[in-house]
Amino acid sequence: MERRAFRVNGFMVVLVLLVLGGAALAGGLGSPTLLIVLGSVWGVLALLAASGFTIVNPNEAKVVQFLGRYVGSVSDAGFQWVLPLTTKRTITLRVRNFETAKLKVNDADGSPVEIAAVVVYKVVDSAKAVFSVDDYEEYVAIQSEAAVRHLATTHPYDSHDPERTSLRDGAEVATELTAELRDRTELAGIEILEARITHLAYAPEIAQAMLVRQQAGQVVAARARIVEGAVGMVQLALNRLAAEGVVELDEERRAQMVSNLLVVLCGDRATQPVVNAGSLYA
Numbered sequence: 001m002e003r004r005a006f007r008v009n010g011f012m013v014v015l016v017l018l019v020l021g022g023a024a025l026a027g028g029l030g031s032p033t034l035l036i037v038l039g040s041v042w043g044v045l046a047l048l049a050a051s052g053f054t055i056v057n058p059n060e061a062k063v064v065q066f067l068g069r070y071v072g073s074v075s076d077a078g079f080q081w082v083l084p085l086t087t088k089r090t091i092t093l094r095v096r097n098f099e100t101a102k103l104k105v106n107d108a109d110g111s112p113v114e115i116a117a118v119v120v121y122k123v124v125d126s127a128k129a130v131f132s133v134d135d136y137e138e139y140v141a142i143q144s145e146a147a148v149r150h151l152a153t154t155h156p157y158d159s160h161d162p163e164r165t166s167l168r169d170g171a172e173v174a175t176e177l178t179a180e181l182r183d184r185t186e187l188a189g190i191e192i193l194e195a196r197i198t199h200l201a202y203a204p205e206i207a208q209a210m211l212v213r214q215q216a217g218q219v220v221a222a223r224a225r226i227v228e229g230a231v232g233m234v235q236l237a238l239n240r241l242a243a244e245g246v247v248e249l250d251e252e253r254r255a256q257m258v259s260n261l262l263v264v265l266c267g268d269r270a271t272q273p274v275v276n277a278g279s280l281y282a
Contacts, residue, residue, distance in 0.1 A: 002127040002189070005064045005072025010053050010079035017046055052084040061126040063089045073126045091126040095193065100144050104203055105152040107167065112203035115152050115167070117177060119144045120194040121185070128189030136188050143184040144195070151177050157202065167200055226266055234261045 024038035054074070056062055061075040066086045074080055075093065082088070097120040107113050121140060123129045129136040152167065159166035167173055177195040185192060238254065 002125045003072045005062075005074050005082055007074045007076065007080045007082050010081045013049055013053070013081040017042075017049055020045065048084045049081070050084075052081045052086065054080055054082060054088050056080055059092065059094045061091045061093055061123075063091055063126050063130045065089070070127060070131065075126070089130060091123055091129055093123055093126075095120060095122045097121070098141065098144075099198060100141070100148055102199055103145065103149060103152070105149050107152055107157045108154055109156045111157055112205070113152060113157050113167070114199065114201050114203055115148060115197060116199035117144065117148050117195055118198045119181065119192065121190050121192050123189055124191045125189030128187065133188045136190060139188050140185055140190055144181060147177060147180045147184060147195070148197075150180070157200070167197065170197065173197060223266075230261070230266050234258055237261065 021042050024042045025035070027034065027038055029035065054062055056074055056077050058077045060077070061073050062080075062082075063073050064071050064082050064086050065088075066083055071083060071086065073091075074082060074088075097118060099118045100116050102114050102116045104112055104114055119140065123136065133139040151173065155165055155167050155173065157167050165172050165176075174194070174196040177197070178192055181192040181195050234257075238257070
């Protein structure tokens with residue numbers, strides 16, 4: 001787990017070294033030998049202190065190790081001084097994003113689809129990001145690809161069932177993908193801010209066939225809506241004619257009127273009226 005490392009303002013340490021250097025110079029003025037000794041001691045201290053200086057940029061963290069042992073992290077921006085003889089590894093805390101490659105996966109219905117997603121993340125625990133995985137950037141990329149593949153195999157590309165989530169339901173799919181990625185990357189000290197599908201299409205080998213299928217489905221749905229409306233209009237017309245006593249129709253004439261009205265209302269082309277000058281009966 002990340003913890004705060006011991007650190008001191010670097011300018012304060014520089015000031016202390018200058019004061020010590022002045023004191024050593026003043027103490028050795030009377031004796032050249034003493035001056036050499038004090039100067040040597042000050043030089044060693046200065047070299048040791050110099051190994052502890054580090055510069056931390058905004059939205060960065062320094063992971064500090066002493067002889068292989070993790071001693072803490074420094075995230076305060078500025079000129080800092082930590083324990084000497086330590087190694088300091090820089091980890092960016094900025095928000096980062098990348099887009100996965102276009103993956104060809106079979107969806108829940110077995111149809112091959114192409115899918116890609118954009119992932120927005122940032123490091124929230126520098127110690128985990130350094131020590132829990134070899135390369136946290138590569139780790140996030142691989143886990144993102146695995147999560148996108150898993151998402152595609154558990155949902156269909158398109159669903160006509162309102163209770164079944166499809167890959168085209170952007171908000172729900174994005175929430176599910178974000179939650180899964182958070183679980184996968186938590187151990188690496190990564191926080192997933194957002195994950196959203198940016199590319200979704202049928203694979204080229206079936207794209208044309210699926211387009212025809214979608215068009216057929218839309219035509220059927222439109223026809224069903226037209227028939228539903230036409231039946232209501234026919235029923236309304238017959239009820240109004242009967243209620244206002246405009247004409248009395250027997251069963252045969254009612255059937256003929258229903259047939260004519262449905263042809264007019266449901267036809268996909270303009271109808272040509274035919275005036276019957278005779279009787280419906282032979």
